[in-house]
Amino acid sequence: MPVYLIKRIFEMIPTLFGITLITFFIIHLAPGKPSDIFSELNPKITPEAREKLEKYYGLDKPIMVQYGLWLKKVVRLDFGESFSSDRRPVMQKIWDRKKPLLERRLFVTFMINIISVVIILLIAIPIGISSAVRRNSLFDKITTTTVFVGFAMPSFWLALLLMMFFGVYLHWLPISQLKSMNFDSLSFSGKILDVARHLVLPLFVSAFGGIAGDSRFMRSSMLEVIRQDFVTVARAKGLPEHLVIYRHALRNALLPLVTLIGLSVPGLIGGSVIFENIFGIPGMGQLFYMAVMTRDYPLVMCILTIGSMLTLIGNLLADIGYMIADPRIRAR
């Protein structure tokens, strides 16, 4: 197994290299340049000034050279400086060491996604099991309907409805951002409560679709398992039903879910872009959106590289989890 692991880790390097190469080219192929924000249809700028700006950003060199320069820096873990007018190092924008954790964008996005995955699993697995065990019961039918509504509902629309109801109509929950304006004057527990209240709606929205999908997945996987012979054997042995389901069937039914979680990383990052913008949460998704809009290449590349790294790690962890959970795979 260690050999297999090492092999897998080494395989990740060329994959990552390939991803950065392709994304770098695609981003530069998109029309427009970072200097456009200053120069597009601004009558006050002359062609000479435009050229100077482009030179300043290093955009006058051929694209292969630009990629080479970028790669050379990234190998030393230096993602360069942002092209936006503040010219700050890209890493500082994503992970500012001088700021508290809640003001580091990567942390915020990471935290929300992890909590959201946990919530998804905590809710989706029991729902999936129950509807599989009580197939075609009223509960199953209700959850099935709810799940399809959940699938069909656009998350931004759901978010707006929730904000209107809980924020404007009832005044129970804050509408946007991560903390209140008097956050600094709150006690420690007050701060936690404040952030928790701000997170209720974003977490609900980001988990809603996931719960819908994963519970369907869990249901079908469970249905497949309880039809198998070893479950019949367990029942024939006279084991109580809850042991049959939770000890014998569940472990087998969970296996495909492990892979699913590993593969869901890119989806989560993509989802962050949407809900962070709606809820005004200062995470990486929001930053990414702004970076793409202003063609801030170094920032876009940095976030994409981190994203693809996380995806690859997610895949690797899924494989490892699979090996731990399933002796049949370990044997190979």
Next chain:
Amino acid sequence: MKKVSCFFCILLLMVFSGAGCREKERTVLQTASGNGSDETAYGDAIIEGTIGEPTVLIPMLAGDSASHNVAGMIFNGLVKYDTDLSVIGDLAESWDISPDGLVITFHLRKGVKWADGVEFTSDDVMFGYKTIIDEKTPTAYKEDFLQVKKAETPDKHTFKVTYERPFAPALTSWGGLVVLPRHLLEGKDITKTEFARKPVGLGPYALTKWAQGQELALDSYKGYFEGRPYIDRYIYRVIPDPATMFLELQAGGIDMMGLTPIQYTKQTENDFFRNNFQKFRYPVFAYTHMAFNLKHPWFKDKRVRKAIAYAIDKNEIVDVVLFGLGSPATGPYVPNTWPYNPNVEKYGYNPEKAKQLLKEAGWLDTDGDGILEKDGRPFSFTILTNMGNNLRKNTATIIQWRLAKIGIRVEIKALEWSTFVNEFIDKRRFEAVLLGWSIGLDPDQYDIWHSSKTKEKEFNFISYSNPEVDELLDKGRRTFALEERKKAYFRIQEILADEVPYIFLYVPDATPIVHARFKGIKPSPIGISYNLPKWYVPKKLQRHSMEQ
């Protein structure tokens, strides 16, 4: 299943803990609508919602409007526009212009201090000027300052600039860009300095807090040279989604934002908003137009352009697209400002005249299919516009429908902004475009209309050329005499109205909304925020108290 119910417990807890705050906010809204004495008082805070986060607070480096808004509160210029668009002194008490228009001498205010206590002098202006013309400073606003031949500081409170040729926009170019504290920035790389995120200014407000992606807080500068601002704190909250921002306004999370036409005319027309908010409306310094590619054989003919102008009902566009929040445009200036000429051909809706003109130009429906032809080719062209701007797309659709009525077939194509500019505008690959210009407060529009500005990446992309206009444009920017300038710009508008290189469609209105507790707001042609330091909240209505 146990875990599930556990989660719901947590959720309920959070919700209940929120209920306490709800009471408090409700009562606050009540007092806000109650009657209090209207005496001026210090205190309270104003919270403005902004879609984008500022990037850099040094005005000359900033490219986005969010940065300029915030930096504008922190820094002042030598001169500024008064509410009637005349130029008045800001940091300069007065100024002299030499009779030949080549030398401007600014006499600076004495005793003005930067927020850190150091005195403001002509050296700071000189430093800012040298920085903006520096090769290494990446700024988009260099152009006006490169016209300066010589800059001098005869003494601490005098700043003198000499130009090669008289240049009227020069005076206002000394507005907000070039006053920087030399004692803090000299010898530093302006693109890398911390100053950009922790600026020290001399304007009415000073930055005290910047929580990335969340908010910026500015506290009033008690030593501001025009007097301490009444409102103690100005907060910008970054909320990227406009729908969310509107909900925050209703929930009391922000005090001020810009409304969309539908929000202004429909969603805020109820008692809640009437009691708690005040709405404003004034024309934006911008206009939307349809521009013809004058190199295109059909659009070379003035009669065709005129016919299309007669076939479009501008009032209809204003009513439908802007919900009436705007006015029809007749030229490249905003109505009721001094360069605006009200007496030009306005092209009221007149389809009969349009058909007549097209007939004269040789366009006839020979085969009876409802579409005009000339030399066997049907009159069909494409209007290009940029994606994501629904106002423009809706405008194009109305134009399409109106032109269909006189036998012209129009296609509409919306393109992503960068593609649109790089591939179509710059390469002149268009028949007609629907676009908007933001115009400065100075009427100089040399770059848009002068025949020398037709190269790639320049702004006369329709290839407009008229020797008289060229001459007038030059005259307008070479004299400081208002009457002379006015004459030149009036004549330009007459010519443009006659030649119709653009069809000027509408000037949209800005429609901000501000919470009712703020008093002292005086709407003017340049908006409402020019006198922000003079806004105040009567003591009884104050919502936030600043404990430090």
